[in-house]
Amino acid sequence: MSLRDWFENRRNKQLNADLVESKISGDDLLKLWEKCYNCNTSIPQKELEQNMHVCPKCDYHFRIGARERLEQLLDEDSFEEINSNMLPSDPLDFVDTMRYKTRQVDARKKTNLNEAVVTGIGKISDWEVAVAVMDFAYMGGSMGSVVGEKITRLIEEGIKRKIPIIAVTSSGGARMQESCLSLMQMAKTSCAVARANEQKILYITVLTEPTFGGVTASFGTLGDIIIAEQGARIGFAGRRVIEQTIRQKLPSDFQTAEYLLKYGHVDMVFHRSGLKSTLEKLIRIHAPAKQKVNT
Amino acid sequence: MSLRDWFENRRNKQLNADLVESKISGDDLLKLWEKCYNCNTSIPQKELEQNMHVCPKCDYHFRIGARERLEQLLDEDSFEEINSNMLPSDPLDFVDTMRYKTRQVDARKKTNLNEAVVTGIGKISDWEVAVAVMDFAYMGGSMGSVVGEKITRLIEEGIKRKIPIIAVTSSGGARMQESCLSLMQMAKTSCAVARANEQKILYITVLTEPTFGGVTASFGTLGDIIIAEQGARIGFAGRRVIEQTIRQKLPSDFQTAEYLLKYGHVDMVFHRSGLKSTLEKLIRIHAPAKQKVNT
Amino acid sequence: MNKQFTPLEFEKSIYQIEDKIEELKKLSSETGINLDDQVKLLTNQAFEFKKQLYSSLTPSQKLQIARHAKRPTFLDYVSLITTDWLELHGDRAGTDDRAIIGGVAQIDGKSVMLIGTQKGRTTKENIEYNFGMPQPEGYRKALRLFYHADRFNLPIITLIDTPGAYPGIKAEQTGQGTAIAVNLREMAKLETPIVSVILGEGCSGGALGLAVSNRVYMFEHSLYTVISPEGCASILWRSADMASTAAENLKITSDDLLQMEIIDGIIKEPLGGAHYDWDFAAAELKNTVLESIDEMSGMSGTELKSDRHEKFRRMGVFIE
């Protein structure tokens, strides 16, 4: 299925669901405009979309979903999703203020995604790549067994095909509802990266708003090249946890992409509009001369 | 030649030279006692020697020469010197306030050594080792072509024999009188250590008072295990240079062995009396079961 | 079991029975009345009761044992099971983090590299060891020692007892996430056997950063979890008071982890917990790691790596 078909399918599903469940109200009309979290400007949805979901006034980068990200990064119609049908289980029968199973259903409904990561093979300016994109909207982009397994399989696929692997992260950390099984996904994905290293397969990570905890402490920061998106907050421990521990206020730029650059943790920080061309350059520079796909 | 013979030879030479050049004076009698630099106690030479040249009152570690160090570390009569006849050249015809050639002759007379390092094969509690010991008394233990070459050959010998290599450093840094040739000894010795690494030959460095500059920035800090002798001052830049650069006073424990331990640069700090047994333990722990020499 | 410790809440009834036994004995010796049968009966009952109690502890109760102030620490075990221990300090880059300690030693004449998180007992020790919470530099020291062990074919034993990697400003600045991630990846590349044991608390990436190992064991009353129960409670229930509920739901006990096939085995503790008998716990630990290393002695570097990869590759439960 092509990228476009895939999106169309999802959009239609969404659309149908919307039609069944609601009528157009004043609220819906408001949704045609979006307010910038940073500068408070109201921006027409359309314009925001054309501007890659970046505020045209202040450059604030809106959080975007896996779908938008793939559309922005990949050549048109080049995406073939893999392991799209993998679904989360509930091995611990976990209940907090809500059943884990219920959370899964809700997240699926809300995002139209089966889990917090979409993986597949696509092309960036004709270079074939294995790409994973996380979606924060699905349970905070948390990593449970499915995310870990899909990331691992994607890396394995990249190694098999000898093509660059790109992981775009957005995650609050490990999925607590799967407890230690989630923790082990950190080991599993990192072991996969170890294999990519040994096979000299280029692995690039793109850290986007927000990337924390178990993802920062595993495949997220293991890129041969690590790119952070402008303004993204990235860290191991959450701001609140740190404030509680050290009982002092944190600097306002703490854990921003720019802060991480200053402290030596990311190779570069990019505006969303420069990401695709940067990836293309990196792939070209690191590729043996004849790796480019014939177009 | 055995260790004892070797020392005897040197001692006799020294003795003869002394007899020719001077008569016993009041000054010489004073030499039978030594004053501790730290606590000012006067200690009989004999007692100081029996105490490994450590002040019995305050534990101050006196600087010792290559000869004393080898006697303390190696099994009796086990030392076979190699490359003992290598002598410094004066490729740049260097003159500062004195000719380099004159400095060489003076240093040789003063120390009875041909250069600032003694290298050879010996035994530590029956374990065969390749050992290099620097002597600060020879031109401040500075590293020129001879020191670099002898260290390199020793490492090569250790690799060939598959025995642990131990380097005991004491040096003010590179020998300026050989200019860039001295600088290149840092690269040469470090390349030799790279080979030892690749051959998985254990390489231990023992940093003693003082170790600075080119030795700190090359084979000195490249030990698989780095041991510092109690109280030794170890650093890259000299205290005065740093004070001039930053125009502020340095803490009193700056660049001491203990300071380096605190900042994570040495594995352990030892009292001189514990050094031999520590080396023996390290060699035993790192040795394949059957490497010990039959006694 | 001696009454050397302040009883934990759930141990109070045991201590009461034991007090009663003491009273009977005292009464007997003071009055000359023979109460041997009664004492024996009560002692047996107490023993049975204890056995049952300690084998059916709730996760929260286990947590109390795992965090017991007198529970043996990494350095306690090192002194109990090794000879010729030589601590190797520092990350070679500016820090010797004391929350992670490593060194070489021999166990029954076998050379090993031991690395572990260290907790303190006194205030001074707690400050020195930062309550067992490593900074990034601690993980980097461990990595340096992993490479060292790899070069010299020393089996690596990691002993873990940590509430997690330290969450602080400097830790973020020097890269807590990266440091842990790099350890996970680099441990996967080592060609020497790695055996890990959770001694007490094994919390989150802070524990895992030393545990991408061929064999992972847990002490009977230890816990291994993605997040501390308190942290989980304050996030999911928005109340730290729900910690015991979180502890239940997280399935963090050694039995749970064995059932999930995340660990390879459980190391028995003396009745009441390791703090009641350090020698017993140390002997069990020693046997387990030595046997484990022995099992792997025939494996090549490549096999050891594959073994590790396959172990973690299997982990995870999902539907497809």
Place this chain on the structure above:
Amino acid sequence: MNKQFTPLEFEKSIYQIEDKIEELKKLSSETGINLDDQVKLLTNQAFEFKKQLYSSLTPSQKLQIARHAKRPTFLDYVSLITTDWLELHGDRAGTDDRAIIGGVAQIDGKSVMLIGTQKGRTTKENIEYNFGMPQPEGYRKALRLFYHADRFNLPIITLIDTPGAYPGIKAEQTGQGTAIAVNLREMAKLETPIVSVILGEGCSGGALGLAVSNRVYMFEHSLYTVISPEGCASILWRSADMASTAAENLKITSDDLLQMEIIDGIIKEPLGGAHYDWDFAAAELKNTVLESIDEMSGMSGTELKSDRHEKFRRMGVFIE
């Protein structure tokens, strides 16, 4: 040569002749008197004089050129000889030292890793780049990039212009000596070609820490020395005023180094020094490194390593 710079002491006579030529030209145009022959003669004489002057500079004079504020820096050359330059930041452990900069790029379509010390021109830049004096973290960033280049078979080009590694408290705390030493050793293990060029000052271990390379070149007026002449003077003569004597005795010019067989070649500079014609200098640099990489293109990783070992193994002069 244009009078775009304040003349150095020894350049004053040239500038005077050039002033004279200007005067003649002006006179000619003002008065209509034909002075073409005189102008031509003087211009030729000036050219011959300059050629001779610049080819017989003393070490101290070369030092002034090597340190000239307008001499092109690492980043200047990067922008002149590469396309698609992408700087790679950071040591992944808490610091992005700006005195050492590295990144990937292409030169004539060939992918390379470029790493160099960077000097500033303005006060702001000098502070940012710390006058080209790296901290240990700079060497560690370089090492990370060396490994990266090694993994992806990118030839490494290091461009060096530093008065030395920074001598400071923090630099000692985070291990200046160790950082340099580790680079020397690890560069020896890389299986990708390494070409180094001394751009201006190449002082002490601070320079060598990026130069354990298969090929080492020097720009014509650059210097490569075990210690800065000032440092040497203050130690050996106990007076910084003796710097020019030290510079003479240390034999630090490109000719000296070539004669000592420490470097592989000299890169020509435009008349007067690289600052008079950046494009010329950049073109020479580019040709040299590309040719050098091309020469090594047939060599295997092992051969490249051996080549490097043997190169440095030969260095040193002694009697036996």
